[in-house]
Amino acid sequence: MADQQDLPEGSVQNIMDQESLKWVFVGGKGGVGKTTCSSILSILLSRVRTSVLIISTDPAHNLSDAFQQRFTKTPTLVNGFTNLYAMEVDPTVEQEEVGGSDGMDSMISELAGAIPGIDEAMSFAEMLKLVQTMDYSVIVFDTAPTGHTLRLLQFPSILEKGLAKIMSLKNKFGGLFNQMTAMFGMGEDFGEDAILGRLEGMKDVIEQVNMQFKDPDLTTFICVCIPEFLSLYETERLVQELTKFEIDTHNIIINQVLYDDEDVESKLLKARMKMQKKYLDQFYMLYDDFNITKLPLLPEESLWLRKKLD
Template sequence: MERFVFFGGKGGVGKTTVSSAYAYRCADAGLETLVVSTDPAHSVGDLFDQEFGDDPRPVEGVEGLSAMEIDPETEVSRHLMDVKRKLSDQVSAAMVNEVDRQIEMAHGTPGAYEAALFDRFVDVMRESDPYDRVVFDTSPTGGTLRLLSLPEFLEGWIDRLAAKRRQSIDLFEKAAIGNLEPRRVMEGDPVLAHLQERKEFFEYAGETLRNEAAFFLVFNPDSLSIRETGRAIDQLRERGLEVRGLVANRLTPEPDPDENGRGACYLRSRVETERERLETAKAELEPPVVAELETHVEEIRGERLGSVGDELEIETAPGA
């Protein structure tokens, strides 16, 4: 199995439980494991009855397992402040107020959330040397897909920005000294240096996601969840990212044969419907179903995650 494992899916299908259960299983297999929540719901702490923050923290009572919860709002603010600082270093004093205004406007614009969160989880991947396995409990499918598509779009965008910057320097220098060979200011230009740094950042992200990451999608046995899972598979494939397997979660348990009351009849009918939908998913969706998890009466927390992890037919061994 690859070092980085992502669990995605429609909101509310149980990604946090599944990803935490898999992380628990990896730790139980002797791997130093980190589970990272990028979901605004922040439920990893609830599962382990422990508070987590922006830095990895050992999970109490589970040897070899650490967890962290990334707060999206905090990341957006931090990301934009970093942009503001770098811009302020490059512009005149008269432009600083305009920079501040534009940064404030950017806080609520489409894409700010994805850009900030993407930077943070790529940082997590780059700083993951202490861990054998990093498991990401990602945000709902739409946000995750936008997040994972950033390297593809931004690498080319940065190339175009760098080309425009070089052209601007060239024209400025020629205007300043006449139509002669421009001076070599490009070699020390801080804007070009930052663009190159960002390009390398996105190249690393794209290469790592394609070569060192495995993707699994969690779905529930209902038509809407299955259709959205199918769309997610297609969209990830378009970006060169193959889904390794599917986890069917929250299947209704079948009542005992001797139960014939109204509740039992309802459950049997529901089980039959869910089984039909599950068979549809197996027939129509290309990746294999690697687990069929029934709904539990009791909450799945702490040590109970181990039993759920045992039901996941997903390798834990590195490189498996």
């Protein structure tokens, strides 16, 4: 095998060229540069697509910082662009709005609460339902660190199983639910058919999205990492989990790479370069069929962070 230093530099051009892509996930260990990479990716995509939406699903949002513009749960046009939009959502919090304090939403929320994990899944489904009604050419997800991301990718199957369980309860208890709603004077709007219809509609959305997530023509996952042991280990775990979920992944971005310079005299820098080279070699060996892109460690911080510190 050729030394990784001799291999041609990779790029994300294959993502730009794949015009069929609808969903692009960017994920990895905390602190490796996911937001920076997903922001750059969305900017590059905006040059070749009619419209791009970047969504942050990390509770510790950084998109607003990266673009120096306040984003909310409503898609907002990014300053300086005509076709790039951004929004920040938190699947663990949004459920408060999905299940209100009264009416049908509250009843659905109560039903969902009996099934572990379905509350977040339903929130995610509502967000996807909203996104699907908007006409974006491609959607980029700036995800939370690996563990949260894997849970997010499990939501379609969690919701599917949860709704199947609710449907089985409906079949068991027949018209009991309608009798209860009638007893409390809730009327037809809160009957079994109305609530189950709402849940079925959500199930249709999640089934459609689940199929799209597993279609490599429509969905891909880009793993961001740094050339260190823990990041290599977590990337391997992430790739294995994505394979288990049948989600395509064939791009790895290795960030913060130190490039060898003969004039470098610092023992610390030389030691770091030697360590990085060991892990870079392992990345190329483990993922020889992946498109690997290396990004250099820059001598200064990004512009937005320097402005915040000044």
